[in-house]
Amino acid sequence: MKRLLYVLYVLVIAIVLIPKEKMFYTLEGVLAENQIFLSNETLNNRFISLEIDNIQVMADHLNVAGIKQMSLSPWIVYNRFSMSELEVSPQFRTFFPGKVDNVLVSYSILHPLSLHIRADGDFGSCEGSADLIKRAVRIVFASTPKLRNYPLLVLKLHQEKEGLVYESDF
Amino acid sequence: MNRIFNEQFLRQFNLFFFPIAVVWSMMTLGGMLLSQKGIEHYSDTFDTFFEMIRFGDKFLLTHEAGSLLKGKTVTTTISVPYPHRIKAIYRSMSSSFTSISDGQTTTVVALGGKYKKVYSLIGLSDDAAVFKGVGKSYRLRLGHDDPLSFEQTVTRSVADVSQSKNEWRTIPRDVVVQQSKDLRAIFKQIDISEIYKGDKIDGFRVNSIDPNSLFGRLGLVSGDVILAVNNQKLESYADSFSVYNKVPRMRSIQITVLRNNLPKDIVYEITR
Numbered sequence: 001m002k003r004l005l006y007v008l009y010v011l012v013i014a015i016v017l018i019p020k021e022k023m024f025y026t027l028e029g030v031l032a033e034n035q036i037f038l039s040n041e042t043l044n045n046r047f048i049s050l051e052i053d054n055i056q057v058m059a060d061h062l063n064v065a066g067i068k069q070m071s072l073s074p075w076i077v078y079n080r081f082s083m084s085e086l087e088v089s090p091q092f093r094t095f096f097p098g099k100v101d102n103v104l105v106s107y108s109i110l111h112p113l114s115l116h117i118r119a120d121g122d123f124g125s126c127e128g129s130a131d132l133i134k135r136a137v138r139i140v141f142a143s144t145p146k147l148r149n150y151p152l153l154v155l156k157l158h159q160e161k162e163g164l165v166y167e168s169d170f
Numbered sequence: 171m172n173r174i175f176n177e178q179f180l181r182q183f184n185l186f187f188f189p190i191a192v193v194w195s196m197m198t199l200g201g202m203l204l205s206q207k208g209i210e211h212y213s214d215t216f217d218t219f220f221e222m223i224r225f226g227d228k229f230l231l232t233h234e235a236g237s238l239l240k241g242k243t244v245t246t247t248i249s250v251p252y253p254h255r256i257k258a259i260y261r262s263m264s265s266s267f268t269s270i271s272d273g274q275t276t277t278v279v280a281l282g283g284k285y286k287k288v289y290s291l292i293g294l295s296d297d298a299a300v301f302k303g304v305g306k307s308y309r310l311r312l313g314h315d316d317p318l319s320f321e322q323t324v325t326r327s328v329a330d331v332s333q334s335k336n337e338w339r340t341i342p343r344d345v346v347v348q349q350s351k352d353l354r355a356i357f358k359q360i361d362i363s364e365i366y367k368g369d370k371i372d373g374f375r376v377n378s379i380d381p382n383s384l385f386g387r388l389g390l391v392s393g394d395v396i397l398a399v400n401n402q403k404l405e406s407y408a409d410s411f412s413v414y415n416k417v418p419r420m421r422s423i424q425i426t427v428l429r430n431n432l433p434k435d436i437v438y439e440i441t442r
Contacts, residue, residue: 006185009186009189010189010193013189013190013193014193014197017190017193017194017197018197019197019198019200019201019204022201022204022205022206023204024208025204025205025206025207025208025209026204026205028205028208028209029205029209032209037209038209041208092363152357152361155357155358
């Protein structure tokens with residue numbers, strides 16, 4: 001029991017001392033290589049997580065979306081990256097859902113080979129995973145009437161038993 | 171004093187503070203491999219002076235020279251071949267003229283006169299007209315789609331000023347007609363979205379394209395921004411549908427795209 005508490009103690013120290021801002025800057029750099037820029041954000045280090053407020057997402061000089069809050073929680077054994085109130089710019093709403101309430105991407109050492117993805121918004125909800133070995137994403141959208149508002153998104157989905165499925169490689 | 175240097179106390183002290191020192195060292199070393207500063211990006215409309223005041227020191231830390239140049243543009247002139255067709259030639263002792271079409275409009279030009287204020291008609295034979303403009307002569311055959319160059323003024327980013335190459339391709343008419351009948355099939359092959367400059371549409375971006383589709387084979391690639399078709403700017407969906415409806419009747423299609431920030435013309439001659 002003592003050993004377990006000691007391991008937990010070391011883990012908490014590691015979580016607190018992880019350079020979260022630098023991790024976010026690295027994420028920004030990776031996105032910038034693909035011409036996606038996160039701008040105007042405010043960083044708040046909350047010891048065990050990093051909160052990033054009011055992010056403007058730009059791609060090739062265009063305002064693509066605004067995100068009210070992002071949260072980066074690198075808890076080593078369970079890591080999560082969440083976004084809330086993501087609003088897509090009007091010019092892109094034909095192709096993407098206009099408002100996404102929550103997006104959660106999580107990684108647990110219990111499932112070391114995949115990321116879990118969950119989102120909900122005015123398109124309904126979706127849940128899926130990204131396979132890190134096959135480098136493939138599979139997201140299942142709930143077949144709701146709301147989804148019909150995005151015909152060009154539906155065109156990219158195919159029907160399976162669980163619902164409408166989006167599959168892509170990365 | 172005795173208590174401070176008590177062996178038992180030191181062991182307890184080490185037990186709790188040693189991991190902090192080790193983890194801190196590891197994180198500091200690991201952190202050196204990560205990015206030390208963030209990236210800020212501004213649209214073309216950003217005012218450097220205003221942003222420097224707003225962000226103070228952060229501005230100087232987060233902007234690379236390239237980012238500063240990104241907002242700057244320069245106007246240059248490029249030459250774009252564009253097919254024209256001589257529809258008729260009339261020659262007599264008193265006057266000679268020809269009618270020339272650019273696919274949209276037909277103009278009658280007298281021998282010695284100017285076409286589109288740039289090209290002078292300097293010669294006419296039974297089967298060809300010779301134009302001269304911008305230090306070059308162009309022989310356009312009667313009934314053929316031959317290229318006539320136009321000087322176009324374009325604005326592009328300072329960092330990307332270099333000569334762009336244009337492409338000239340052919341496409342059978344029956345393929346064009348067949349493809350233009352099925353709009354749904356087209357959207358399956360190509361995914362486009364509009365680009366706004368202020369409130370106005372400034373072009374259509376090709377988000378993804380099936381390289382084996384007709385559009386892929388014709389030379390459009392993912393990331394291209396379609397600015398104009400046959401010199402008609404695409405400023406609304408109405409414009410694009412207007413062009414779409416005219417496609418089966420066109421003899422040539424000139425698609426002006428922005429590729430890697432460089433304007434490029436892809437010209438398709440529609441063959442019978």
